[in-house]
Amino acid sequence: FALTEPNSGSDAASLRTTATKVEGGWVLNGTKMFITNGPIGSVFVVIARTDKEKKAFGISAFIVEKGFEGFSVGKELDKLGNRTSTTSELIFEDCFVPEENLLGPENMGFVIVAKLVLGWERSCLIAPAVGGIGAGMEVAAKYAQQRRQFKRPIAEFQAIQHKLADMKVAYEAGRQLIYRVASMLDQDEENLLDAAVAKEYITRTCIKSADETVQIHGGYGYMREYLVERGIRDSKLASIGGGTSEIQLSIIARALMDI
Numbered sequence: 001f002a003l004t005e006p007n008s009g010s011d012a013a014s015l016r017t018t019a020t021k022v023e024g025g026w027v028l029n030g031t032k033m034f035i036t037n038g039p040i041g042s043v044f045v046v047i048a049r050t051d052k053e054k055k056a057f058g059i060s061a062f063i064v065e066k067g068f069e070g071f072s073v074g075k076e077l078d079k080l081g082n083r084t085s086t087t088s089e090l091i092f093e094d095c096f097v098p099e100e101n102l103l104g105p106e107n108m109g110f111v112i113v114a115k116l117v118l119g120w121e122r123s124c125l126i127a128p129a130v131g132g133i134g135a136g137m138e139v140a141a142k143y144a145q146q147r148r149q150f151k152r153p154i155a156e157f158q159a160i161q162h163k164l165a166d167m168k169v170a171y172e173a174g175r176q177l178i179y180r181v182a183s184m185l186d187q188d189e190e191n192l193l194d195a196a197v198a199k200e201y202i203t204r205t206c207i208k209s210a211d212e213t214v215q216i217h218g219g220y221g222y223m224r225e226y227l228v229e230r231g232i233r234d235s236k237l238a239s240i241g242g243g244t245s246e247i248q249l250s251i252i253a254r255a256l257m258d259i
Helices: 109-146 156-187 192-222 231-238 245-257
Strands: 018-022 025-036 043-048 058-064 071-076 089-100
Touching: 025 043, 025 058, 043 089, 043 109, 058 089, 058 109, 071 109, 109 156, 109 192, 156 192, 192 231, 192 245
Parallel strands: none
Antiparallel strands: 018 025, 018 043, 025 089, 043 058, 071 089
16 A cells, blocks of 8 residues: 655645556656555555645545556665565656556545555554554563562562553453454444544553563563564554554544544
């Protein structure tokens, strides 16, 4: 899914990639950035501007296949975390796209296609975050029972118990939130607000749980040998990818005030 550009992240509707109508199709020019599976993808949904005067209502979606003339993939980006997920830049230089590859109505690619995809993306993105909370909780609980300080396991200290209890609450609440969003998707219900609520809560608790997992491990948690440091690196993406936490809060606030 190619929406983000070097100069348009949260303000996605300000994208600069253009699609010019020609005989038999469209010609795309522009650059997309931070595209998941860019280096290995075969088919891409690319969002481009088709009418410069209509802002969000002048953007269309196109199906672009690997091998289209004028389409190339930039080098794989070196990320902080989620390093097994390949990410890259996509480049379009007079890339011809057949007319039948227009996805959805012309000029409705942002208000219909992009928002629909984002509803799915935010749901998919937060599922691994919930799993991360659960995994960190299990590892931390096991370590707390093994690690001894002051002649007893640190699991006997209330401070450690409360950290683990908070992780359990976050894990169970997160599971229910994502199941609710998934159920809405299955029933073709509008879920942008609910996805924003789920993403914001799970993102915040995932990052906090990753930090607490390292804290319970102490100095060993800071060492790569114990792997729990990976949780901090991986969890951060949830607050950025698929719409930042700030954007999710704005979606929630606007819905509450009906603006």
